[in-house]
Amino acid sequence: MAIPEEYKLKCDITIPERYMHHALTNRKEPNIPANNIKTIPGDMTERGCAFAGCRGVIGGPIGDCIQVVHSPAGCAWYQWGTRRNLSAIYSWAGPGVLCNDSHNRRHAISTDLQEKDVVFGGTEKLEKACLEAWRLVPGAGGILIFTTCTSGLIGDDCHAVARRVQKEIGKPVFVFDSPGFCGVSQSIGHHHFNIQFYEQITEYREKHPEACMNEEEKGPYDIAIVGDFNMDWDLAYIKPLFEKLGCRVVLVFTGGERLENLMKLPDVKLNVLHCQRSCTYISKLLVEGFEVPYVNVSLFGLEQTAEALRKVAAFFGSEDMKQKAEQIIEQELKVVSPAIDFYREKLSGKRVGIYVGGPRVWHWQKLMHELGMKVVFGMCTFAHDDDYEKINARAEDGVFLVDSPNEFEIEECLERFKPDLFLTGLKEKYLCRKFGVPTVNSHSYEKGPYACFRGMVNFARDIYQGVYAPVWKFVRDNDFI
Amino acid sequence: MTTSLKLNGRLTIEELNALPEIPIEGITYDQMYIEKEPICPEYQAPDQDIIPSSNRSFVMDPGRICMPFGALWAGVGVHKCIPFVQGAQGCTTYPRYTFSRIFREPVSIATASFHEETAVFGGRKNFIEGLRNLIIRYHPEVIAIVTVCSSEIIGDDMEGFLEEARDSLEEEFGPDIFDEVKFIIIHTPSFVGSHVEGYNRASAAFLKTLAKRSSPNNKVNIIPGMITPGDIREIKHILKLMDIEGTILFDISGTLDCPLRLPQSMPYYPKGGTRVEEIVDMGSSLATFALCHDAGEAGATYLEKRFKVPAIIGPMPLGIRYTDSFIKNLSEITGKPITDEIKDERGILIDAMADTFHYTMGVRVAIYGDPDIAAAASRFSCELGMVPVIVGSGTESKQFVKDVWETVHEYDFEPVILNGSDMFEWEEYIKKNKIDLILSNSKAANISKEANAPLVRIGFPIYDRVGYQRRAYVGYRGGEYLLDLIVNTLLDSKFPDDRIHQ
Numbered sequence: 001m002a003i004p005e006e007y008k009l010k011c012d013i014t015i016p017e018r019y020m021h022h023a024l025t026n027r028k029e030p031n032i033p034a035n036n037i038k039t040i041p042g043d044m045t046e047r048g049c050a051f052a053g054c055r056g057v058i059g060g061p062i063g064d065c066i067q068v069v070h071s072p073a074g075c076a077w078y079q080w081g082t083r084r085n086l087s088a089i090y091s092w093a094g095p096g097v098l099c100n101d102s103h104n105r106r107h108a109i110s111t112d113l114q115e116k117d118v119v120f121g122g123t124e125k126l127e128k129a130c131l132e133a134w135r136l137v138p139g140a141g142g143i144l145i146f147t148t149c150t151s152g153l154i155g156d157d158c159h160a161v162a163r164r165v166q167k168e169i170g171k172p173v174f175v176f177d178s179p180g181f182c183g184v185s186q187s188i189g190h191h192h193f194n195i196q197f198y199e200q201i202t203e204y205r206e207k208h209p210e211a212c213m214n215e216e217e218k219g220p221y222d223i224a225i226v227g228d229f230n231m232d233w234d235l236a237y238i239k240p241l242f243e244k245l246g247c248r249v250v251l252v253f254t255g256g257e258r259l260e261n262l263m264k265l266p267d268v269k270l271n272v273l274h275c276q277r278s279c280t281y282i283s284k285l286l287v288e289g290f291e292v293p294y295v296n297v298s299l300f301g302l303e304q305t306a307e308a309l310r311k312v313a314a315f316f317g318s319e320d321m322k323q324k325a326e327q328i329i330e331q332e333l334k335v336v337s338p339a340i341d342f343y344r345e346k347l348s349g350k351r352v353g354i355y356v357g358g359p360r361v362w363h364w365q366k367l368m369h370e371l372g373m374k375v376v377f378g379m380c381t382f383a384h385d386d387d388y389e390k391i392n393a394r395a396e397d398g399v400f401l402v403d404s405p406n407e408f409e410i411e412e413c414l415e416r417f418k419p420d421l422f423l424t425g426l427k428e429k430y431l432c433r434k435f436g437v438p439t440v441n442s443h444s445y446e447k448g449p450y451a452c453f454r455g456m457v458n459f460a461r462d463i464y465q466g467v468y469a470p471v472w473k474f475v476r477d478n479d480f481i
Numbered sequence: 482m483t484t485s486l487k488l489n490g491r492l493t494i495e496e497l498n499a500l501p502e503i504p505i506e507g508i509t510y511d512q513m514y515i516e517k518e519p520i521c522p523e524y525q526a527p528d529q530d531i532i533p534s535s536n537r538s539f540v541m542d543p544g545r546i547c548m549p550f551g552a553l554w555a556g557v558g559v560h561k562c563i564p565f566v567q568g569a570q571g572c573t574t575y576p577r578y579t580f581s582r583i584f585r586e587p588v589s590i591a592t593a594s595f596h597e598e599t600a601v602f603g604g605r606k607n608f609i610e611g612l613r614n615l616i617i618r619y620h621p622e623v624i625a626i627v628t629v630c631s632s633e634i635i636g637d638d639m640e641g642f643l644e645e646a647r648d649s650l651e652e653e654f655g656p657d658i659f660d661e662v663k664f665i666i667i668h669t670p671s672f673v674g675s676h677v678e679g680y681n682r683a684s685a686a687f688l689k690t691l692a693k694r695s696s697p698n699n700k701v702n703i704i705p706g707m708i709t710p711g712d713i714r715e716i717k718h719i720l721k722l723m724d725i726e727g728t729i730l731f732d733i734s735g736t737l738d739c740p741l742r743l744p745q746s747m748p749y750y751p752k753g754g755t756r757v758e759e760i761v762d763m764g765s766s767l768a769t770f771a772l773c774h775d776a777g778e779a780g781a782t783y784l785e786k787r788f789k790v791p792a793i794i795g796p797m798p799l800g801i802r803y804t805d806s807f808i809k810n811l812s813e814i815t816g817k818p819i820t821d822e823i824k825d826e827r828g829i830l831i832d833a834m835a836d837t838f839h840y841t842m843g844v845r846v847a848i849y850g851d852p853d854i855a856a857a858a859s860r861f862s863c864e865l866g867m868v869p870v871i872v873g874s875g876t877e878s879k880q881f882v883k884d885v886w887e888t889v890h891e892y893d894f895e896p897v898i899l900n901g902s903d904m905f906e907w908e909e910y911i912k913k914n915k916i917d918l919i920l921s922n923s924k925a926a927n928i929s930k931e932a933n934a935p936l937v938r939i940g941f942p943i944y945d946r947v948g949y950q951r952r953a954y955v956g957y958r959g960g961e962y963l964l965d966l967i968v969n970t971l972l973d974s975k976f977p978d979d980r981i982h983q
């Protein structure tokens with residue numbers, strides 16, 4: 001459905017093709033804005049590249065690998081310790097001393113392609129780099145090679161290199177081919193990682209049966225948490241919940257996980273799928289290839305976390321587990337309700353805009369509801385149809401949606417809807433603050449974790465601190481505007 | 482509300498999940514005790530043969546960023562300039578992310594949004610369409626077109642594309658459009674150089690495109706290099722004290738450090754930045770000062786060759802001697818005397834040095850950064866009586882080595898000089914030698930903690946502490962600030978409390 005005239009943003013009059021990217025939510029007849037299509041050049045998009053989705057989002061959290069970026073130094077530098085995907089795995093700083101930061105965020109390795117490599121090819125350099133890196137960072141669980149625009153365009157055969165290096169070092173060496181110019185946004189990078197990871201572990205497991213779980217090791221309630229990247233230690237709240245339920249969390253894809261555990265992805269009984277944008281692909285492949293079913297859950301907020309526990313219990317079908325789920329939910333709500341009640345009282349009626357990558361717009365609709373806040377507009381950088389369906393289903397009617405917003409649209413929405421709070425990422429938050437609107441970092445969080453019942457208190461606190469910071473009073477002093 | 486939090490202790494994940502009530506302020510991950518798992522059970526030393534970066538075919542922890550970043554830095558410093566990146570979206574998003582991290586400001590950069598078919602058929606269509614969309618919605622005064630690895634590899638003929646774009650713009654908006662918006666093309670393939678070279682190329686590209694010679698304007702040109710907004714304010718302050726008019730090319734002090742006052746118009750543009758007419762006028766100036774040799778030398782040399790504007794290149798005016806030479810050159814070129822206020826400021830810095838030499842003498846320091854900053858920092862360290870043990874630059878530079886050697890001859894010490902090396906090699910040196918102090922950027926924070934040597938943040942990038950972008954390091958007052966920072970850091974880390982009390 002086309003959007004009503006009064007909702008049309010003025011800044012897009014000159015590029016009317018943007019109007020198909022706008023929609024108003026409707027629960028009965030979902031309105032899906034045009035999405036996952038090419039960006040209009042020069043519209044000041046906020047989108048990133050495929051490499052960012054592949055290496056930055058999914059590959060980066062893997063805890064114990066040497067991650068070699070086959071590129072000039074810049075690409076590796078940009079992803080060096082930027083996302084707060086934390087991990088408990090530390091490399092050695094010296095004899096008896098561990099590093100100050102977890103291994104996946106401590107170092108950046110790049111083949112540092114130079115002009116002559118671009119002309120004559122960089123495979124030799126890559127091979128040497130991998131073997132040398134193995135000598136320089138001993139004890140890693142494997143090597144992950146990521147390609148970028150440069151190595152993609154010069155057509156380096158990284159897979160051949162990986163095979164040779166794997167023979168040499170006796171540990172898995174995987175290649176993730178996702179040059180920056182692929183696809184329309186980060187989203188294709190997630191997709192690439194999923195498919196290529198699945199293919200490569202499948203092949204590796206066939207050749208190395210010892211990488212699979214033994215039959216006797218397998219338990220009846222083995223699960224994998226798929227699509228959680230351990231932002232600010234979300235897993236500290238997520239894992240114990242499922243353990244209390246009686247499940248065994250064998251691995252997390254990919255938050256702070258070791259590669260040898262990630263190999264066991266096909267050996268579990270159920271995949272609990274949290275980020276349904278970036279990891280649905282591999283979950284579907286696991287259903288097809290290994291008949292491992294998955295359930296979609298949201299592990300943010302009270303109601304949704306409760307629903308997630310019930311879903312998992314229902315899947316395993318044991319009455320005991322269902323009872324346990326109810327007990328956990330009751331107990332956890334008791335634990336957090338005093339704090340949440342306090343924040344709800346303070347935040348009721350506040351208006352909020354959400355701009356994140358994709359799924360969190362629908363993950364967080366209910367949370368805002370639980371805090372008594374009203375979502376006035378939602379924006380996604382790389383959401384697809386299914387994300388927008390979920391947003392339509394969960395949001396109140398008439399929430400203004402923008403797909404892949406650009407800077408000007410964000411400014412205009414801030415002016416038009418005058419939200420009390422904007423949940424957004426680092427690049428946009430400073431722009432937003434110039435308009436006198438508080439923000440909460442929605443990608444790496446402010447002072448997380450935000451997941452599950454206990455993390456919700458942190459989220460509510462950060463929102464409260466954002467909205468109630470005294471600074472916003474001074475911004476609007478009429479004498480000084 | 483009662484809390485059962487452990488005082489002075491962290492909660493294990495089990496304890497945390499067993500708490501009967503979560504306190505109102507929540508429990509964040511820094512309050513958790515999380516057992517560190519070593520990557521492998523036993524410590525294994527890295528292979529010593531390949532610790533020097535020259536013996537390796539890869540960089541580990543690079544001390545340099547890609548070339549477009551430097552060009553974008555320059556573009557962001559021009560009033561109502563929007564850089565346009567002819568590349569994939571990441572080449573725009575990552576630099577914007579980095580700018581925002583360091584300066585805590587919004588940064589507008591447009592992109593041609595390369596997708597697969599662009600890589601196959603070239604970026605012409607995206608470029609022409611992108612320029613039009615940018616102009617029609619944002620009305621910038623300057624568009625700095627920055628190429629990246631991908632557009633250079635596929636061989637986009639930017640000059641040809643721009644001609645085509647101009648034709649179609651003229652058709653749509655009439656010839657007046659070219660009075661309103663200027664185009665600069667900067668070629669920055671990252672596999673050729675680092676961010677420093679990107680800034681350097683941008684300085685030449687802007688001047689080649691815009692600068693003209695008319696009647697002498699009695700101004701000096703300053704190309705600051707990649708220094709902080711606070712530094713640029715300090716340079717302006719010095720010019721003011723000496724009653725000299727100057728143009729600062731790439732003045733980020735008004736674009737990357739802006740007040741929060743509700744915007745009066747949309748889209749949001751910062752008020753500051755170097756204006757186009759100022760850049761045009763740079764061809765008629767008395768002289769050009771490129772404060773950093775490696776970031777700005779190209780622009781200064783161009784003006785000298787083309788318009789006979791004398792170029793004075795480097796050194797970065799940080800510390801006593803380097804600032805002295807900057808001030809003397811200013812005075813010589815303009816004929817203005819070195820004023821009393823300047824002499825007083827110098828005196829205050831010297832006074833501060835006289836008050837603190839007992840703390841700084843003999844302190845062994847490790848330095849790393851962009852070439853000009855690292856060279857200037859090692860000079861200032863020597864002036865304070867400290868001993869640079871390791872001096873490293875992330876970008877390779879002949880001038881850097883020359884400058885450091887000059888300092889070495891003057892102060893007689895024997896540093897290890899790492900030219901164009903990476904931080905891993907530098908880190909290994911620190912861990913193997915006795916180092917009392919580290920002068921480097923935020924990327925050295927982990928190294929500082931692991932080597933137990935305190936860190937004084939200087940140079941670029943600094944993103945893990947606030948306010949550094951507002952402070953000056955250059956000039957006498959900047960030296961004062963840096964001295965205080967160094968001494969207080971040393972006092973915090975090494976000194977018995979009671980020794981400070983007299």
